[in-house]
Amino acid sequence: MSESAVEWPAVGLTLRVDGHEYPVPQVWIGDSLLAVLRERLDLDEPRDGCGVGECGSCLVTLDGRLAAACLVPAVAAADRDVRTPQDAAFEAAREAVEAANASPCGFCAPALTVAITDLLHRNADPGPAAVREALAGIVCRCAESGRWIEAVARAGEAGVGDAGAAGPGISDSGEMPAYVVEAGEPA
Ligand code: FES
Ligand code: FES
Incomplete structure (x- = not known):
């Protein structure tokens, strides 16, 4: 054929x-x-x-x-x-990403908002290592990891991850997300 x-x-x-x-x-x-x-x-x-x-x-x-x-x-x-990242559940994390300028060119902002929201629902107070680990699967060319850490802190202060906060039934398994293939870090 x-x-x-x-x-x-x-x-x-x-x-x-x-x-x-x-x-x-x-x-x-x-x-x-x-x-x-x-x-x-x-x-x-x-x-x-x-x-x-x-x-x-x-x-x-x-x-x-x-x-x-x-x-x-x-x-x-x-x-x-x-x-999707456009769901209202990710709005507060999106604002935190923008406030921290954690996605300078904007391309990674959608994935960051989803990953940050998921992280804070699993771990309300992640340290820098936990943030880097959780976001390592997002391969970004223009953000610094310090900005991502600041974005997570801002999102936490805004209530992302709080009991009763908006969330799409985010995973509480604590497992690494399946998309993480290499433990790289943002530059
Ligand atoms: S924010 Fe520019 S490539 Fe990630
Ligand atoms: S588009 Fe790159 S992981 Fe899906």
Whole structure:
């Protein structure tokens, strides 16, 4: 069979994103959640960095657990709770990132807001080492780790992670997120 004759199956599915339901027809079974969020739902966030699970820029939460959206097949996210960085649960962390200038060019801000919120829900008072470890999977070219530490401190002061604070059922497992592939640090 020639390559042009190969037909990939497609399915219709419903994605629950930031509390809204989106029926999405004709999703190819190989499409990632990231591709569907950005190309079918036209969302600007999460960001698309590497597309292969190495840069951490596409962070979302899936049923309250951190996930690299480029590694999750869209069909596997059907009818589950997907929260993008644009969800209201991440607003306070976003303000802290901006106040600390922790994402100078803006590209990493979405992933940072998700990761910082997750961290503070697991650890209300993380020290610098815990912050670096939690954010190590976000490969950033222009931030300094000191700014990330300040952003976490500001987010904590703003109540992110407090009992009853807005959160999408953030993970309390304390496990390293699956997207972390190398224990790198921001410059
Ligand atoms: S886009 Fe780089 S990890 Fe997903
Ligand atoms: S904020 Fe510029 S690359 Fe990360």
